[in-house]
Amino acid sequence: MKILSTLLVIVFLLGVFACEKQQPPKNYLNESQQEKDTRMQWWREARFGMFIHWGLYAIPAGEYNGQKIKGIGEWIMDRADIPVEEYEKFAARFNPVKYDADEWVLLAKNAGMKYIVITSKHHDGFCLWDSKVSDYDIMDATPYKKDILKALKEACDRHGINLSFYHSIMDWHHPDAQAPFYPHYNDRKKSNPNFDNYVRNYLKPQLKELVDQYGKLGILWFDGEWIGDWTPPLGKDLYNYVRNLQPDIIINNRVDKGRQGMEGLTKEGDFAGDYGTPEQEIPDTGLPGVDWESCMTMNDTWGFKSFDDNWKSTKTLIHNLVDIASKGGNYLLNVGPTAEGLIPEASVKRLKEIGKWMMENGEAIYSTQASPFRQPQWGRFTQKPGILYAFVFDSPKKGELVIEQIKKPVKKVYILADEKKNELKSKSGQKGLTISLPGEGLDEHATVVVVEYEGSIDGLTK
Numbered sequence: 471m472k473i474l475s476t477l478l479v480i481v482f483l484l485g486v487f488a489c490e491k492q493q494p495p496k497n498y499l500n501e502s503q504q505e506k507d508t509r510m511q512w513w514r515e516a517r518f519g520m521f522i523h524w525g526l527y528a529i530p531a532g533e534y535n536g537q538k539i540k541g542i543g544e545w546i547m548d549r550a551d552i553p554v555e556e557y558e559k560f561a562a563r564f565n566p567v568k569y570d571a572d573e574w575v576l577l578a579k580n581a582g583m584k585y586i587v588i589t590s591k592h593h594d595g596f597c598l599w600d601s602k603v604s605d606y607d608i609m610d611a612t613p614y615k616k617d618i619l620k621a622l623k624e625a626c627d628r629h630g631i632n633l634s635f636y637h638s639i640m641d642w643h644h645p646d647a648q649a650p651f652y653p654h655y656n657d658r659k660k661s662n663p664n665f666d667n668y669v670r671n672y673l674k675p676q677l678k679e680l681v682d683q684y685g686k687l688g689i690l691w692f693d694g695e696w697i698g699d700w701t702p703p704l705g706k707d708l709y710n711y712v713r714n715l716q717p718d719i720i721i722n723n724r725v726d727k728g729r730q731g732m733e734g735l736t737k738e739g740d741f742a743g744d745y746g747t748p749e750q751e752i753p754d755t756g757l758p759g760v761d762w763e764s765c766m767t768m769n770d771t772w773g774f775k776s777f778d779d780n781w782k783s784t785k786t787l788i789h790n791l792v793d794i795a796s797k798g799g800n801y802l803l804n805v806g807p808t809a810e811g812l813i814p815e816a817s818v819k820r821l822k823e824i825g826k827w828m829m830e831n832g833e834a835i836y837s838t839q840a841s842p843f844r845q846p847q848w849g850r851f852t853q854k855p856g857i858l859y860a861f862v863f864d865s866p867k868k869g870e871l872v873i874e875q876i877k878k879p880v881k882k883v884y885i886l887a888d889e890k891k892n893e894l895k896s897k898s899g900q901k902g903l904t905i906s907l908p909g910e911g912l913d914e915h916a917t918v919v920v921v922e923y924e925g926s927i928d929g930l931t932k
């Protein structure tokens with residue numbers, strides 16, 4: 471009798487399992503705003519992430535056959551017109567013995583970054599993980615033979631950082647994606663008659679490997695969607711495909727065809743993607759109700775170039791972060807590691823300086839909302855309920871800072887970096903809130919003045 475009842479339970483459970491497995495894929499494009507808000511919350515609060523462009527292109531590092539290429543280093547295969555069989559030879563030289571995933575993750579964490587987006591596969595088609603559908607990967611084609619992404623995911627889990635993958639739809643290596651039908655690697659008009667095979671039997675299986683094998687991911691950051699073979703239906707299908715694999719994952723707007731060039735925001739119409747992706751630029755104003763992330767380099771290249779020393783100053787990088795947060799966006803700041811696996815010293819130096827500033831001022835960036843006011847000449851604003859953060863880029867003459875929109879008395883004014891929160895003298899009136907700043911101890915990059923108030927911010931402006 472006992473055996474029979476056990477068998478019945480097993481048959482029942484198998485039936486349940488079989489039904490679940492046959493569930494039709496869910497259409498996440500109809501997701502409610504509330505479901506999206508819940509899914510996006512960590513990302514909206516994070517405000518700041520690290521972009522990592524790393525791959526075979528770090529070996530030539532911007533130079534091929536004695537010629538220094540113009541433009542971005544990860545495009546050397548295209549810019550130097552390197553034949554696939556020539557470019558593949560870089561794989562045998564890719565041996566990043568100095569790669570230390572914990573070092574990279576702690577550098578990001580200590581800079582105040584909350585997530586990392588790394589290129590699992592860039593346009594050149596080379597895979598930084600052990601793919602079962604390709605030998606053009608770190609495990610089969612290089613002397614290194616270790617799973618870069620696995621090490622990074624484990625380090626991210628150890629240090630509480632959200633790992634995400636950048637994945638290029640455009641693939642200059644796979645014969646059904648590009649060659650031999652494209653005269654040039656980046657041809658937007660040509661079409662490959664076997665492209666459907668690339669999508670079904672390569673692109674999707676690789677994404678399944680990435681989403682299934684590395685635990686909970688933050689974002690699937692698509693790119694290379696501009697090619698003629700990629701269509702809105704394919705984009706919407708891929709969005710749902712990835713969401714069905716990991717329902718809470720966030721997917722950028724480059725999965726579909728709605729991105730408007732480098733401005734990056736999604737044009738009007740029915741396009742998939744959870745947020746806009748301005749590239750190397752920051753929108754002029756905040757965009758209420760729109761999620762967006764500006765991705766930017768520290769010098770002029772995403773992938774490592776040995777001779778690109780046009781580094782932005784730490785002040786510029788911090789001002790970019792503040793400007794973006796004041797408009798309600800995220801800042802995805804790039805590093806391009808060397809072929810040995812080292813993040814360039816100039817990047818490390820800036821990230822450490824940013825981290826020092828974030829230690830004292832991160833409260834005014836994380837989990838804030840966009841400025842309630844037009845940006846002042848002297849800086850920017852962010853806000854939380856009952857708190858206005860004023861970022862002072864340029865110290866005012868005579869040390870008097872005026873927030874012209876605030877006419878009514880406030881509760882308390884102090885400098886965020888002042889552990890004692892010593893109250894600053896302030897006076898409100900029709901001219902605005904005049905705050906007397908101390909003559910010294912202001913931050914060389916940006917001083918954050920905290921204005922605490924009762925009621926609503928609008929109530930202070932009349």
Ligand code: FHN
Pocket residue numbers: 542544545693694749765772
């Ligand atoms: O072509 C890529 C480029 O190499 C880089 O990855 C940037 C970063 O977002 N995206 C594309 C250019 O828009």
